[in-house]
Amino acid sequence: MSARRRKFYGWGYADEGATPEEIRLLEQTLAARFGITSFDVTPAPRAEEITLRAPRLEVPAGLKDIVSTAHLDRLEHCYGQMFVDVARMFARSCPNPPDAIAFPRNEQEVTDALAWCDEAGAVAIPYGGGTSVVAGVEPPQADRIVSIDLRHLDRVLEVDAVSQAARIQGGVLGKELEAQLKPHGFTLRHYMQSFELSSLGGWIATRSGGHYATLYTHIDDQVESLRVVTPAGTLESRRLPGSGAGPSPDRMFIGSEGILGIITEAWMRVRKRPSFRASTTVRFKNFYAGADAVRAISQAGLYPANCRLLQAEEAAYTGPADKDAAVVVLSFESADHPVDAWMQRALELAAEHGGSWDAEALLNQGSHRAGAAGEWRDKFVRMPYLSEHMVARGIAATTFESAITWDRFKDFHSNVMDATRRAIKRATGREGSLTCRFTHLYPDGPAPYFTLTCPLDKAKMLQQFWDIKHVALQALVANGGTITHHHAVGRLHRPYYDQQRPELFAKALRAAKRALDPKGMLNPGVLIDPDRSEPAAK
Ligand SMILES: Cc1cc2nc3c(=O)[nH]c(=O)nc-3n(C[C@H](O)[C@H](O)[C@H](O)COP(=O)(O)OP(=O)(O)OC[C@H]3O[C@@H](n4cnc5c(N)ncnc54)[C@H](O)[C@@H]3O)c2cc1C
Numbered sequence: 001m002s003a004r005r006r007k008f009y010g011w012g013y014a015d016e017g018a019t020p021e022e023i024r025l026l027e028q029t030l031a032a033r034f035g036i037t038s039f040d041v042t043p044a045p046r047a048e049e050i051t052l053r054a055p056r057l058e059v060p061a062g063l064k065d066i067v068s069t070a071h072l073d074r075l076e077h078c079y080g081q082m083f084v085d086v087a088r089m090f091a092r093s094c095p096n097p098p099d100a101i102a103f104p105r106n107e108q109e110v111t112d113a114l115a116w117c118d119e120a121g122a123v124a125i126p127y128g129g130g131t132s133v134v135a136g137v138e139p140p141q142a143d144r145i146v147s148i149d150l151r152h153l154d155r156v157l158e159v160d161a162v163s164q165a166a167r168i169q170g171g172v173l174g175k176e177l178e179a180q181l182k183p184h185g186f187t188l189r190h191y192m193q194s195f196e197l198s199s200l201g202g203w204i205a206t207r208s209g210g211h212y213a214t215l216y217t218h219i220d221d222q223v224e225s226l227r228v229v230t231p232a233g234t235l236e237s238r239r240l241p242g243s244g245a246g247p248s249p250d251r252m253f254i255g256s257e258g259i260l261g262i263i264t265e266a267w268m269r270v271r272k273r274p275s276f277r278a279s280t281t282v283r284f285k286n287f288y289a290g291a292d293a294v295r296a297i298s299q300a301g302l303y304p305a306n307c308r309l310l311q312a313e314e315a316a317y318t319g320p321a322d323k324d325a326a327v328v329v330l331s332f333e334s335a336d337h338p339v340d341a342w343m344q345r346a347l348e349l350a351a352e353h354g355g356s357w358d359a360e361a362l363l364n365q366g367s368h369r370a371g372a373a374g375e376w377r378d379k380f381v382r383m384p385y386l387s388e389h390m391v392a393r394g395i396a397a398t399t400f401e402s403a404i405t406w407d408r409f410k411d412f413h414s415n416v417m418d419a420t421r422r423a424i425k426r427a428t429g430r431e432g433s434l435t436c437r438f439t440h441l442y443p444d445g446p447a448p449y450f451t452l453t454c455p456l457d458k459a460k461m462l463q464q465f466w467d468i469k470h471v472a473l474q475a476l477v478a479n480g481g482t483i484t485h486h487h488a489v490g491r492l493h494r495p496y497y498d499q500q501r502p503e504l505f506a507k508a509l510r511a512a513k514r515a516l517d518p519k520g521m522l523n524p525g526v527l528i529d530p531d532r533s534e535p536a537a538k
Pocket residue numbers: 080081082125126127128129130131132133136137150170171191192193194197198199200201202203204205206207208209210257258259261262263264384486487488490523526
């Protein structure tokens with residue numbers, strides 16, 4: 001059903017992957033860090049090695065053009081892109097595949113696909129790029145399951161150059177979206193790590209966090225209006241630059257993770273491509289000195305485009321290496337004016353907290369590929385291609401992320417690090433590697449992002465992994481943070497999300513779901529369970 005096949009067991013398309021040089025460097029790094037002398041490499045799975053349960057649905061004649069029950073299509077839609085998703089594919093294990101995949105080509109066909117799910121009593125899972133790392137697209141246990149893949153809704157339909165906004169279909173992937181905006185001189189600039197393979201509808205449904213470290217951190221503020229197909233009908237919000245007319249309909253669907261409806265279109269705020277840039281890396285003696293500096297920067301109203309604080313070990317891994325220091329990758333950009341004054345002031349604040357930098361690096365202006373920020377970005381976007389090679393070698397690689405106010409940050413950070421390190425040791429008997437960086441910054445607190453890498457025993461890989469990961473997730477919530485700053489809730493984070501959100505809010509959300517999806521067929525188990533205390537709506 002697609003011209004270019006996605007890889008079903010890892011990142012990217014079937015015809016691409018990590019280069020031999022990247023794999024060699026990965027092995028060198030793992031060997032140096034964990035003292036591994038030789039690698040036992042599990043071969044990547046072939047589609048024919050994995051048996052899937054027979055489809056339990058008959059596709060009606062009228063939908064045969066857009067619904068597939070082909071083995072490879074079903075295989076591609078079994079999992080997202082978590083470590084355990086790739087690991088289960090390498091274990092050749094997909095016990096609960098979707099029965100069929102619908103590939104609607106327009107909004108009417110989205111409606112038709114939902115109507116079919118309704119008639120057939122099937123669960124419907126909206127599917128954008130399938131890059132969820134929280135089991136957002138993994139089917140729950142159900143008698144019949146249909147994934148609704150929006151890949152054909154892939155166009156920028158209209159550009160309003162006067163208001164700087166564009167009407168864009170929900171299934172378009174990031175790279176294609178930017179390519180279509182470029183001739184108009186605009187960009188959405190929502191460059192998250194998974195940008196190439198994730199979709200606009202997925203970003204809105206998960207409240208994704210882009211590359212801007214401050215100000216426009218989540219997709220939320222770039223949404224002007226939405227069109228959503230629900231089992232109860234289709235709705236469209238009004239295009240407005242702002243509105244005080246009651247609770248926002250857009251905000252109800254932003255972050256709804258496919259449980260309320262399928263986002264088919266959105267008017268998005270776009271901007272001119274930046275032409276003025278300044279970037280550098282600032283070194284600090286340790287992570288907390290760096291944290292104090294970026295707090296000062298974020299509270300000074302400077303709004304850097306990038307302000308990533310990296311722990312020393314992680315900095316060495318992703319590029320701007322400096323053995324003992326913590327590093328801040330700092331950049332400013334504008335389509336309108338030089339940004340040197342902003343950079344100058346940010347560096348003054350950094351210096352007040354002991355920061356030092358290479359004055360030469362400041363000359364690297366102009367292209368986003370230039371300078372330290374460019375180097376960091378290039379390595380960053382290549383990293384997902386290594387995930388399958390880590391799994392093949394029995395190395396756990398996972399991330400978990402949160403946000404916390406500044407007054408509690410240091411305790412939060414040290415408690416989460418301690419609890420997770422203890423869990424790694426308990427589960428594997430080894431130290432592993434655990435690093436932290438800030439992905440986003442607010443005047444009242446940072447979004448800390450933890451990366452865990454650790455050799456596992458291949459025979460009990462999943463058990464060891466879960467023993468560690470659940471301790472880490474519980475530590476985020478127990479220490480006052482959110483279970484997720486931008487990875488969403490999905491099925492993975494549900495037990496922790498339940499601890500943090502008020503119960504009355506869950507009740508209100510269940511009521512909204514009953515109005516829009518009376519039979520509860522859309523992505524059940526994500527965010528909430530059906531309200532069983534009240535009779536189902538007719
Ligand atoms: C290597 C890697 C790096 C990542 N980096 C980031 C990052 O920097 N920032 C970040 O925020 N996230 C990141 N993620 C997580 C993931 O990419 C995001 O959650 C992304 O927004 C998911 O988009 P998608 O199109 O792939 O959605 P999918 O994975 O297809 O779906 C995610 C959820 O949204 C629902 N959904 C999808 N499309 C629609 C729609 N049109 N209407 C209604 N519901 C829908 C699905 O049902 C599911 O619940 C990363 C993931 C990976 C694997």
